[in-house]
Amino acid sequence: MPDDALPQEIFSAVLDTLIPARDESLPGAGSLGIGAIVEPKLGGFVRLVAAALAALDALARERSGVPFAQLPVEERAPLVGEVDASHPGFVESLVYNAYTGYYQDPRVAVALGLKSEPPHPGGYELEMGDLGLLAAVRRREKLYREL
Amino acid sequence: MSEEPVDVLIIGAGAAGAAIAWSLAETRMRIVCLEQGGWMNPAEYPTTRNDWEMERFGAYGFSPNGRGRRDDYPVNDDESPIKVSNFNAVGGSTILYAAHFPRFHPSDFRVKSLDGVADDWPIDYATLEPFYDVNAEMMGVAGLAGDPAYPPKQPPLPPVPLGKLGETLAKGFNELGWHWWPSDSAIATQEHRGRAACINLGPCLIGCAQGAKGSTDVTYWPAAVREGVELRTHCRVREITLDEGGLANGASYIDEHGDEQHQAAEIVVLACNGVGTPRLLLNSKSRRFPDGLANSSGLVGRNLMFHPYAMVTGVFDERLEGYKGPTGCSIISQEFYETDASRGFLRGYSFEMLRGMGPVMTALWGMSMGRLPWGAEHHAAYDDIWDRTAGMVVICEDLPEPENRVTLDPEIVDADGIPAPKINYRLSKNSRKMLDHAVARGTEVLEAAGARETRAEAPLPPAGWHLMGTARMGSDSAASVVDPHGRCHDVKNLFIVDGSVFVTSGGVNPTNTLQAIALYVADYIKQNLETLLD
Numbered sequence: 288m289p290d291d292a293l294p295q296e297i298f299s300a301v302l303d304t305l306i307p308a309r310d311e312s313l314p315g316a317g318s319l320g321i322g323a324i325v326e327p328k329l330g331g332f333v334r335l336v337a338a339a340l341a342a343l344d345a346l347a348r349e350r351s352g353v354p355f356a357q358l359p360v361e362e363r364a365p366l367v368g369e370v371d372a373s374h375p376g377f378v379e380s381l382v383y384n385a386y387t388g389y390y391q392d393p394r395v396a397v398a399l400g401l402k403s404e405p406p407h408p409g410g411y412e413l414e415m416g417d418l419g420l421l422a423a424v425r426r427r428e429k430l431y432r433e434l
Numbered sequence: 435m436s437e438e439p440v441d442v443l444i445i446g447a448g449a450a451g452a453a454i455a456w457s458l459a460e461t462r463m464r465i466v467c468l469e470q471g472g473w474m475n476p477a478e479y480p481t482t483r484n485d486w487e488m489e490r491f492g493a494y495g496f497s498p499n500g501r502g503r504r505d506d507y508p509v510n511d512d513e514s515p516i517k518v519s520n521f522n523a524v525g526g527s528t529i530l531y532a533a534h535f536p537r538f539h540p541s542d543f544r545v546k547s548l549d550g551v552a553d554d555w556p557i558d559y560a561t562l563e564p565f566y567d568v569n570a571e572m573m574g575v576a577g578l579a580g581d582p583a584y585p586p587k588q589p590p591l592p593p594v595p596l597g598k599l600g601e602t603l604a605k606g607f608n609e610l611g612w613h614w615w616p617s618d619s620a621i622a623t624q625e626h627r628g629r630a631a632c633i634n635l636g637p638c639l640i641g642c643a644q645g646a647k648g649s650t651d652v653t654y655w656p657a658a659v660r661e662g663v664e665l666r667t668h669c670r671v672r673e674i675t676l677d678e679g680g681l682a683n684g685a686s687y688i689d690e691h692g693d694e695q696h697q698a699a700e701i702v703v704l705a706c707n708g709v710g711t712p713r714l715l716l717n718s719k720s721r722r723f724p725d726g727l728a729n730s731s732g733l734v735g736r737n738l739m740f741h742p743y744a745m746v747t748g749v750f751d752e753r754l755e756g757y758k759g760p761t762g763c764s765i766i767s768q769e770f771y772e773t774d775a776s777r778g779f780l781r782g783y784s785f786e787m788l789r790g791m792g793p794v795m796t797a798l799w800g801m802s803m804g805r806l807p808w809g810a811e812h813h814a815a816y817d818d819i820w821d822r823t824a825g826m827v828v829i830c831e832d833l834p835e836p837e838n839r840v841t842l843d844p845e846i847v848d849a850d851g852i853p854a855p856k857i858n859y860r861l862s863k864n865s866r867k868m869l870d871h872a873v874a875r876g877t878e879v880l881e882a883a884g885a886r887e888t889r890a891e892a893p894l895p896p897a898g899w900h901l902m903g904t905a906r907m908g909s910d911s912a913a914s915v916v917d918p919h920g921r922c923h924d925v926k927n928l929f930i931v932d933g934s935v936f937v938t939s940g941g942v943n944p945t946n947t948l949q950a951i952a953l954y955v956a957d958y959i960k961q962n963l964e965t966l967l968d
Contacts, residue, residue, distance in 0.1 A: 305808040364809045382808055386801065390793040391485050399793055399820060401757070407481040407643040410633025411758040416596025418578070420604045421615070430583040430613055432541040432548065432772055434558070 293333065297340050298322050300356035304363040305378070305385050313398045315360075316389045324388035325381060332380035339377040343370045440464040440664075443685060443699035445671050445714065447471075448526020449945050450932040450952040451705030452650035452658065453569065457956035459661035461963065466697060467663060468687055470670040471505035471523035474651060479641035486637060487794035494530065494640040496896045498522070505668070507848035507855075509709060511898070514859035516740045518709055518898040524667060525651035527707070528945065531899065532638055532762025533620040533647045534786055535575050536942040537566050537950075540585065541772060545833075545938045549773045549780050552833050555937045556909050556918035557954070559585070565953040569946060572657075573648040574626040577618035583768040591623045594632070599754040599824050600764040603787050606883025612769040617786065618946075619763035620648030628656070634759045636789065647760075669695070670850050673718040673727075674702055674928065680722055681967075682928045688850045701959070701966070704930045705952065708738065708901025711934040712840040713855040715905065728905070728922035733915050735841055737834035737903040738857065739939040742865045744892030745788075746876035747799070747825035748885025754824055756790020762827075764789060770875060771941055779867040781831040783941045785876060788825050796820050803889060825880065827894070828872035830865055831941040834903050861893060869893060900944050905934035920955035927967055931955050 299317030302325065306316035313319075329336055340355075346366050347355035355363065371378040389395055393403035402409060442458055444451050447469035455467050480489035491500075496519035498506035509518045521527045540559040545552045563585075569575075570590055577589030593616035596604065600616075607614040621638075622629045623646075632646035645652050659665055668690035675696065677683040684698040704711050712735035718727035726734050767785040770777070791799060796819055800806030806815050843856040869892040877888045908914025911923035916935050922928040931952040933944050940947070959966060 306812055307810060309813050361810070367809075378808065383798075383801070385808075386797040386806075387488055387794050390797045391487060393484055396484075396793060401793070405482055405484050405486055406635040406637065407479070408633075410635050410644070413595040413597045413634040413755070413758045415593075416598070416601040416604075418593075418596070418616070420601065420608060421578075421580075423608055423611070424582065424613055424615065425580060427582050427613065430768060430772065431539050431585065434540050434544055434548075 293326055293337055294340060295322065296356045297344050297354070298326070300363065301340065301343070301367060301381070302385055304360065304367050305382060306389050307360055309398055313394060316385050319389065319392055319394060321385060321388040321392065325384040328384045329380060332376065335374060335376055336380060339370050339374040342374060343367065346370060437695060437697050439684070439698035439700065440466045441699070442701045442703060443468070443697055444703045444705055445685060446526065446705035446707070446710065446932070447524045447655065447665060448705060448707065449528050449650055450707070450948050451526070451703070452654035453572070453949040453952040454703055454705065454931050454956045455663045456572070456654040456658040456661070457953050458959065459658050459663050461960055462662070465663045466699070467665045468669040468671055468685065468697065469524055469665060469667050470507070472667045473524045474529055474641060476641065476643050476645055479643040481635050481637055481640065481643045486640065487792045489640050496530070504849050507852070508846050510843045510846050510854060510856040514857045515861055515893055515895060516742065516859060516898045517896050518857060518901065519896060520707065520709065520901065523651070524655055524665065525649040527899065528649035529641055529651070530639055531945060533760065534762050534943045535573065535618045535620040535946045536766065536784070537584065537587070537618070538940045538942065538947045539583070539771065542938060542940040545781065551780050552938045553908070556907060562947065562950040562954055565950040565957070566946065568953055569949045573620040573653050573949070574622045574629060575618055576621050576623040578616045581615040583613055583615065583771065589618055591626060593617070594619050594621055594623055594760050594763050595634070596764065597755055597759050599756045599789055600787065602750065602754060603824060603883050604765055606879045607767055609882040610879060612767055612879065614765045614767045617763045617766045619760060621760050621763060622646045622648070632760065636757050636759065636761055636792065638760050638762060670848070670852065671714060672850070672852055674714065676720055676722060680925065682925050701927050701929065704928070705932045708904050708933040709840055709855050709857070711930055711932055712904040713842065716842050717853060723924070728915055728924040728928060730924050731912055731915060733906060733913070735904050736836045736839045737906055738838040738840055738859060738901070739832040739834055739903040739936065740859065740898045741832055741900045741939060741941070742830045742861060742869055743894040743897035744828040744869050744873050744876070744890060745825060745894050746828070746873055746880060746888060746890045747823055748880035748883070749819055749887040750822045750824060750884055751886060753821045754790055756821055756824055757792055759789050761789045762786065770872070777871055779864045779871065781833065781868070781941065783828050783830040783868055783872050785826045785828055785879070788827060790821055790823050793820070796823070799823070826876055828869065828876060828892070829941055829943065830868045830872065832939045833862060833864060834906070834938060835862060840904050900933065900939070902933040902936035902939050902944055905930050906937050907935040908937065919958040920951065929955055929959070
């Protein structure tokens with residue numbers, strides 16, 4: 288592992304904490320592999336995140352006797368909040384990229400009722416709608432000024 | 435190095451340059467257009483990829499300063515609350531525009547006479563009307579006849595679908611008894627002149643992969659090139675050159691290989707829009723024109739007009755299918771377009787309804803509103819807004835003020851070392867009052883349509899799409915840069931046909947009008963070819 292690479296198991300667990308499983312069919316952001324999108328975009332924040340992940344794991348072991356990644360999901364969030372307070376910018380540096388990475392994933396698109404493919408070339412059917420709603424507007428006098 | 439002289443040299447291959455090139459082509463004159471950008475490849479537009487939404491912040495962003503494209507030139511807009519948004523390619527800013535395609539109103543040309551502000555245009559609605567009609571056919575305008583906000587007109591294509599979102603908002607306008615109408619849109623709702631029909635992809639603002647949106651690389655340019663116009667891409671003009679008699683005799687430019695060239699021409703036409711055109715004129719200094727070409731009035735670069743924009747967004751209980759359909763084109767309202775002094779401001783504005791957001795933009799909007807937490811509550815919060823947002827932009831008429839201007843930046847240059855434009859602009863009190871009024875009325879109509887929550891932003895910083903007024907048209911050479919036919923008062927074979935000739939801005943998108951002006955100027959040139967330079 289390169290010196291500046293993040294420990295993947297805990298990194299994935301943190302992403303799963305930020306964006307948890309949506310339902311049984313769609314796991315959290317880390318389990319979906321969104322970390323591969325997030326990590327390259329951290330830039331100069333990668334050291335902060337690495338330090339925070341280490342602190343998080345240490346805190347989990349100290350409090351619960353297990354690594355952070357093995358904690359039940361509901362027990363992770365308070366620890367993330369606590370470490371974010373001691374490592375300002377930790378969560379903020381992850382959330383933007385986690386959200387953008389997660390919501391461009393085809394599996395998430397399907398869960399939201401969209402197609403898994405990008406918009407083109409399939410496109411969408413769209414109803415014209417009720418142009419009869421214009422009846423009231425058509426009855427109005429002209430709105431523009433005659434010169 | 436010099437090239438064979440041509441009859442007409444057009445600088446800029448965007449909305450206006452394309453229109454005048456096509457119109458003049460029938461004369462069989464030798465016509466060359468120099469464009470600093472290249473041809474776009476619609477197959478590479480972002481909607482063909484799953485990460486399409488993020489491209490708005492990258493290579494397809496609004497600001498030329500953030501895209502990292504060599505074809506763009508930098509714009510110093512630090513001293514403006516509204517930032518310049520343009521694009522440099524064959525098609526110009528029509529590559530990224532929403533294709534909202536309203537005309538000006540008759541009153542827009544008579545602002546001084548009617549309302550006592552700014553100036554009247556030396557031409558009127560009737561002058562441009564036949565050219566609006568030609569432009570509608572060439573650009574493929576979808577719309578619906580019968581709008582009481584306009585003199586009669588007949589769009590050649592049926593309107594873009596309202597969809598559930600449009601219907602929902604229309605009911606809000608009806609509830610208040612306010613005007614609304616399906617938007618005039620340069621979007622092929624049916625196959626039109628070789629263009630495929632719109633398939634409601636949604637994100638028109640990052641290029642139309644379908645080719646249904648009327649960007650001029652798929653409308654005028656194929657026809658103009660077929661008719662013999664030569665379009666040279668990746669050619670950036672450094673200056674317009676003069677002969678000893680003070681006539682324009684061509685332009686110096688840097689070609690695609692980085693070599694300096696000069697193209698000689700009998701007639702030069704500038705079509706670089708409201709920032710690019712004054713920039714080039716100011717960069718074309720000479721002994722005869724030490725303050726910039728065609729600038730004896732001192733007005734080149736002055737009277738810059740944007741349209742101050744506001745955005746009002748509502749959150750609805752029902753899903754609206756807002757991710758379907760042209761993002762900026764649905765319905766328009768001009769209830770508050772014409773002047774009513776009791777409102778506390780002069781002139782008026784349009785509401786243009788927006789479709790909803792895609793999944794990523796929904797998340798970012800939720801973040802920016804502080805309503806999308808991470809953790810256990812995330813999905814419930816997201817579902818509360820996903821596909822439940824709809825809104826509008828407000829386009830306020832901007833009045834000309836000499837202090838709002840384009841100059842040359844003393845330090846910043848483009849990739850070829852040519853000085854970049856600098857923008858100085860402040861929002862007027864009239865615009866501020868108009869924005870406040872529009873936000874209040876926009877909120878009212880969204881609530882009438884059923885929004886349970888609304889948010890507004892005004893002015894909208896990245897909304898400097900419309901660039902006007904910096905080489906204004908007029909009959910008085912001391913008070914304008916070009917005459918009523920787009921010809922520079924100071925240089926009789928130099929024409930300007932873009933948004934810089936606008937005297938006032940109207941309260942609608944300007945592309946249709948600036949193209950109509952380009953066609954009108956072309957018609958004048960064609961009708962007077964034999965005596966044009968006498």
